[in-house]
Every structure is written in structure tokens, then in C-alpha cells.
Amino acid sequence: MLPWLWHHLKPINFDSVLDVFGGTASVSLLFKLNAKKVHYNDLLLFNQIIGKAVVENKGVRVSNDELTLVLTEHNPPYPDFIQSEFDDVFFTQEENAFLDRVVSNISMLLDDEYKRAIVLAALFQSCLSKRPYNLFHRANYYMRTAAVERTFGNKTTWDKPFPFLMHQFVKEYNNAVFDNGRENCVIGGQNALSAPNGVDLVYLDPPYVSKEKGRGTDYLDFYHFLEGLSDYKGWPTRINRSKQHKPMVSLDAIDAFASRNKIIDSFEALFSRFHTNTMVLSYQSDGVPSRNEIIELLVGLRKNVEVHAVEHQYALSKNLTNELLFIAY
Numbered sequence: 001m002l003p004w005l006w007h008h009l010k011p012i013n014f015d016s017v018l019d020v021f022g023g024t025a026s027v028s029l030l031f032k033l034n035a036k037k038v039h040y041n042d043l044l045l046f047n048q049i050i051g052k053a054v055v056e057n058k059g060v061r062v063s064n065d066e067l068t069l070v071l072t073e074h075n076p077p078y079p080d081f082i083q084s085e086f087d088d089v090f091f092t093q094e095e096n097a098f099l100d101r102v103v104s105n106i107s108m109l110l111d112d113e114y115k116r117a118i119v120l121a122a123l124f125q126s127c128l129s130k131r132p133y134n135l136f137h138r139a140n141y142y143m144r145t146a147a148v149e150r151t152f153g154n155k156t157t158w159d160k161p162f163p164f165l166m167h168q169f170v171k172e173y174n175n176a177v178f179d180n181g182r183e184n185c186v187i188g189g190q191n192a193l194s195a196p197n198g199v200d201l202v203y204l205d206p207p208y209v210s211k212e213k214g215r216g217t218d219y220l221d222f223y224h225f226l227e228g229l230s231d232y233k234g235w236p237t238r239i240n241r242s243k244q245h246k247p248m249v250s251l252d253a254i255d256a257f258a259s260r261n262k263i264i265d266s267f268e269a270l271f272s273r274f275h276t277n278t279m280v281l282s283y284q285s286d287g288v289p290s291r292n293e294i295i296e297l298l299v300g301l302r303k304n305v306e307v308h309a310v311e312h313q314y315a316l317s318k319n320l321t322n323e324l325l326f327i328a329y
Contacts, residue, residue, distance in 0.1 A: 001310070002030050005282070006030060006034065008327065009280065009327075010034075012280075012327070013200075014201040016036065016037040016198075016199040016201070017039065017200065017201045017202070018039040018201075018277075019040050019041060019203045019205075020203065020205075020270075021041075021204060021206050022041055022042040023047055025047070025055050027205065028184075029054060031203075035180050036182070037199075038182070040184070041186075041187050041189075041192075044189070044223070045231055046124055046227050048188065049117045049230055050117070052113065052114065052186050053120075053176075053177075055185075057114040057117065057177050059179055060177065061174040062118045062119055062173075064167075066115065070119055071102060071163050073101060074105065079232075080100055082099050083096040083097055085239070089246065090127075091127075095130070095162060099127075104232075106120060106123075121169070122169035122170040125165070126165035127229070129160070130144075130157065130162075136226075137222050137245065138244075138245055139246075144158045192204075192257070193256075193273055194273075197276075197277065201279075201280060202278070204274075206270075207257050209287055209288040211290075212286070214260045215259070216263070217258065218258055224245075224246075224248040227248055228248065264293070267289060267294065268297055271298060280325065281326040281328075282325055283323075284321055291324060294324075298328040304328065305326065306327040307327075308325040309325070
């Protein structure tokens with residue numbers, strides 16, 4: 001999707017950009033690679049950490065010795081929160097003990113914020129690699145351990161030890177670090193409707209509300225375990241223990257872009273917030289609001305509105321849809 005996206009963004013005259021729903025920073029990295037000054041924003045802390053590692057970071061990398069230090073056991077006992085709270089939920093108890101230890105080591109042994117960000121980002125990727133569907137939306141640990149013939153999933157990767165995966169992903173994140181000569185920044189966990197302005201172009205890629213399901217993707221529910229690793233000390237007070245997979249209590253700011261009843265008002269407020277900027281919106285053709293409704297909202301604020309489309313298929317989905325790119329200026 002990124003080459004297609006840049007094909008349509010490249011002709012636009014802009015020097016600075018705000019990525020409002022930054023996610024795991026792939027689009028922010030696209031802007032950074034093309035010498036733009038990038039302001040990265042996301043509501044979720046684990047995504048901000050990834051942004052810190054590869055968008056804001058100009059040249060700090062983690063050495064093998066530093067990673068080995070973090071992976072090594074020092075002065076036990078360590079906290080056992082993950083072991084006690086998530087027994088038989090996502091990982092083995094041995095793996096849970098590893099996570100309790102490594103998260104503690106990262107905060108104690110790494111003084112540099114960018115080194116902490118790289119190692120945490122690698123830890124997030126390692127956790128995802130060992131999960132069926134690469135998600136935490138269900139307590140389906142049994143899928144890894146059941147003695148059955150398998151037609152789905154990558155058990156080979158699921159069974160790889162955390163230290164092996166950590167070395168692999170730290171290397172990848174180290175390789176993604178570069179200086180584009182600009183002062184790029186992570187602006188923190190701002191609500192999309194209050195994210196600071198002062199840029200030429202605003203890129204918007206909100207969760208899309210499915211016309212069929214009537215709800216948007218709740219990324220906090222999908223990735224709550226990573227959010228917990230990001231806020232290890234505060235994690236116990238944020239858990240919804242009424243559900244088997246123990247997600248975090250949802251946020252009103254997430255619900256504003258995930259509810260069919262609220263989405264039109266949220267889009268209207270979002271466009272009004274950035275109506276003086278060039279606005280670029282990525283959305284799905286089968287979402288709410290519809291293509292025509294989005295155009296109507298944008299035309300009321302900007303003189304020119306372009307719409308581009310490309311066929312797209314999400315992972316784990318059998319349905320083809322169109323990715324829509326709205327450019328208003």
C-alpha cells in the first residue's frame with residue numbers, strides 16, 4: 001500500500017506532516033524516508049514507543065552486549081505480575097516469567113530512552129510472533145499447545161524462545177534507525193480531536209467502522225497486552241477482569257471512532273479541527289461514513305477534493321475491498 005500512497009502524495013507541496021493515528025509508524029516512516037518533518041501521534045502508549053524507536057530516533061541503536069544484559073537474570077526475585085495474572089491465557093509460565101523479568105530489566109538497566117524504546121518495540125513484536133492471529137483478543141493459548149493436526153498458524157514461530165526473537169527484532173529495529181536531517185517527534189498520546197497543529201499536511205488513518213458489523217476496530221482490545229507491557233506498573237489498575245482475555249478498560253477517545261452512532265460527528269469534528277491544512281484521509285469503501293458522505297463533509301471545508309482507490313484485502317479476511325484515499329486542499 002505504501003508505494004501507492006506515496007504515488008498520490010508525492011505531487012503535493014508540503015514540508016511537515018502530522019500523522020494523527022500513527023499506529024505502528026509505517027506511514028510516518030514513509031514520510032521520514034522522503035525528508036519530511038514528521039509529527040507522530042497515537043493514543044496507545046505501545047505505538048508511541050515504536051514511534052520513538054524509529055521516527056524520532058536519529059541514530060541510537062542497541063548493542064548485542066546491551067541486549068544480552070537485558071535478557072539476563074539479575075538479582076532476583078523479580079515481580080511476578082504477568083505470571084499471576086495471565087497464567088494459561090497467552091503464554092507459558094516460563095515465558096510469563098521471562099516477560100516479568102525483561103520488562104523490569106529494561107527500566108532498570110537502560111538509561112537511554114531510545115534504547116528502551118527499541119528493546120520494548122522488539123519485545124512487542126516477539127509477543128505478536130508467538131500469538132495465534134498475532135492478536136490478544138481471545139484467551140486462545142490452547143491453540144499453541146493442542147496436540148492436533150494443524151492447517152493454520154505457524155507453530156514453528158510460536159515455539160521459538162523469546163531471546164531468539166528478541167535478537168532478531170532488535171536487529172531489524174536497529175536497521176530501521178536513520179537521520180533524515182529533520183527534527184521529527186512523537187507528540188504523545190493525544191486525542192485525535194486535540195492533537196496539535198502547525199504543520200502543512202495532516203494524514204488521517206482512523207479505525208474504520210464496518211457497515212456490516214456497525215463497529216470499528218478496537219485496537220486496545222486487540223493489543224492490550226502490549227499496552228500493559230508499556231505501562232507495567234499501572235497495568236494492574238487498568239484490567240477488565242470480567243473477560244477471560246483480561247483486556248484493558250476501553251477509552252472514550254477510542255469509542256468515538258469505533259461507534260456507528262458517533263462516527264459521523266467524530267469525522268465532522270476531525271475535519272473542522274484541521275480544515276486549514278491539506279488533509280489526507282485513508283478509509284475503506286465499505287465503511288461508515290460512505291465515500292459520498294466523506295466527500296460531502298470535506299467539500300464543505302476545502303475547495304478541492306480528490307479520491308483515489310485501490311483494491312485491497314486484509315489479512316485473515318476473504319473479502320476484497322477498496323482502500324480509499326481522500327485528498328482535500
